[in-house]
Amino acid sequence: MIRIAAVGDLHYGAGSHDILRPSLQHLPDRADLLLLAGDLTRCGGTEEVRVLADDLRGLPIPMVAVLGNHDYHGDREDEVRRVLEGVGVTVLEGEAVALDIDGARIGIAGTKGFGGGFRGAHASDFGEPEMKAFVSHTKMLSDRLEQVLTDLEADLRIALLHYSPIETTLEGERLEIYPFLGSYLLAQAVDNAGADLILHGHAHHGTEKGRTPAGIPVRNVAQPVIRHAYNVYTLDARRDLMPAAAGGIS
Amino acid sequence: MSERRIDYLPEDIREKLIHDPRVAEQDLRVDVTEHRVMLGGNVATPQLRETITDVARELLPGYEIVNETSVVPASEPDGEEPVA
Numbered sequence: 451m452i453r454i455a456a457v458g459d460l461h462y463g464a465g466s467h468d469i470l471r472p473s474l475q476h477l478p479d480r481a482d483l484l485l486l487a488g489d490l491t492r493c494g495g496t497e498e499v500r501v502l503a504d505d506l507r508g509l510p511i512p513m514v515a516v517l518g519n520h521d522y523h524g525d526r527e528d529e530v531r532r533v534l535e536g537v538g539v540t541v542l543e544g545e546a547v548a549l550d551i552d553g554a555r556i557g558i559a560g561t562k563g564f565g566g567g568f569r570g571a572h573a574s575d576f577g578e579p580e581m582k583a584f585v586s587h588t589k590m591l592s593d594r595l596e597q598v599l600t601d602l603e604a605d606l607r608i609a610l611l612h613y614s615p616i617e618t619t620l621e622g623e624r625l626e627i628y629p630f631l632g633s634y635l636l637a638q639a640v641d642n643a644g645a646d647l648i649l650h651g652h653a654h655h656g657t658e659k660g661r662t663p664a665g666i667p668v669r670n671v672a673q674p675v676i677r678h679a680y681n682v683y684t685l686d687a688r689r690d691l692m693p694a695a696a697g698g699i700s
Numbered sequence: 701m702s703e704r705r706i707d708y709l710p711e712d713i714r715e716k717l718i719h720d721p722r723v724a725e726q727d728l729r730v731d732v733t734e735h736r737v738m739l740g741g742n743v744a745t746p747q748l749r750e751t752i753t754d755v756a757r758e759l760l761p762g763y764e765i766v767n768e769t770s771v772v773p774a775s776e777p778d779g780e781e782p783v784a
Contacts, residue, residue: 453780461725465747473776480780492724492744523724606784646784654727654742667783674727674742674772682780 452556452606452687453480457680458487458651459672461520462502464495471505473679478510481682482551486539487651487671488518488562488612491530499530503537512549513539516560518612518652542610544594546602554687557604559643561595563613563636563650564588567629592635599643605687609640611650618660619670620653637662646685706732709760713737716759722751728769736764743769 455477460470477484491498499521506513521530531541540547542560549556566573566588575585599607614620614632623631631653640648641664648666654674658681661667671681710730717723717730725748729740737756743749753767 451782461744463724463744463748466745469745469774473774476776480776493721520724520726669783673744673774676777677773678777679774681777683783684780685782685784 451684452551452554453482454485454608454647454649454683454685455481455483455680456485456487456649456669456671456683457673457676457678458518458612458649459489459654459674460486460502461489461492461673462498462505463492464497464501466498466501468505470502470679474505474509477680481511481680483512483514483549483556484509484680485558485608485610485649485671486513486515487610487649488516489520489651489672490515490518490534491521494521494524494526494530496524496526496529496533499533503533503539506534506539507537509538512551514547514549514558514560514610515539515541516543516562516610516612517541518562522562544591544598546598548602548604552687554606555604556687557602557607558610559595559599559602559607559645560610561591561636563595563611563615564591564633565613565630566633566635568617568632568634571629572634573629588633588635592633592639595636596639596643599640599645606647606685607643607645609636609645609648611636611648612652614650614653614656614668614670615640615648616660616662616668619650619656619658619668621657622655623653631656637668640666647683706734713756713759717752717755720755723748723755725752728752732760732763735762736766738766738768740768741770742772744772746771
């Protein structure tokens with residue numbers, strides 16, 4: 451069994467020293483890798499991410515992250531990424547990484563994702579340039595996610611997102627903000643490519659558990675939802691990969 | 701400049717809290733009655749919770765600030781969940 455620790459929405463600020471560190475001490479005994487689902491900082495500040503990097507430094511398990519909207523706020527996302535990479539975190543945006551753990555190849559494809567809404571009520575890239583840009587961004591990230599997941603050769607495949615791919619894990623949030631919390635295009639991308647698990651954050655008042663239309667488990671690991679430093683999910687690397695949805699059904 | 705209508709005050713305060721770099725927290729609920737501001741939502745640290753009270757007091761001096769935000773726990777989980 452592969453043990454995956456995951457959390458998102460840590461929102462580290464300059465005063466967040468050691469928030470996570472006490473709970474991370476036993477993490478190497480409890481998990482084989484740590485996945486971070488974005489919004490790691492409050493404003494995307496270099497000084498903020500350095501505080502988190504201090505807490506993560508020296509953890510002897512692989513760490514993989516995507517950034518979230520807060521991490522972009524300071525327009526310094528490249529610096530945020532570099533600081534995390536400096537302590538051994540692999541940061542993904544439209545990219546994938548494969549890790550060999552206990553004889554199994556674990557593939558992780560990651561993107562921040564973006565909004566738009568869900569089936570029957572999704573925004574269209576129609577009208578003003580601002581609206582086109584909004585929806586086109588989601589489409590571009592979803593297309594890229596599908597491509598990297600499809601190309602990812604691994605025994606287990608995980609999609610790591612910040613924005614939600616489904617509505618179920620948003621339950622508890624106000625309906626009015628669903629279009630800003632995620633997009634069904636992300637779920638469609640993963641269902642088309644096939645995967646074993648999707649992790650996301652962003653929806654602090656959402657629900658932990660859901661599934662895509664093709665049946666892939668989805669977990670909202672926003673810290674205010676899981677109310678722990680991380681949750682641990684186990685996956686059997688010897689089982690068959692969840693097949694891709696036939697004919698692009700979403 | 702005309703006095704701010706109380707109808708728009710909660711969203712005005714919420715926006716100011718989100719954009720104040722000392723706070724920068726979107727997960728906030730703001731309700732305002734005649735002389736009282738009630739704050740709700742989740743925050744990452746006890747320090748941030750105190751800061752939110754201070755900033756709200758700066759924004760609306762003279763109002764009673766009732767901060768009902770909760771600090772998100774960061775303890776270790778009890779177990780693990782098999783998902784696949």
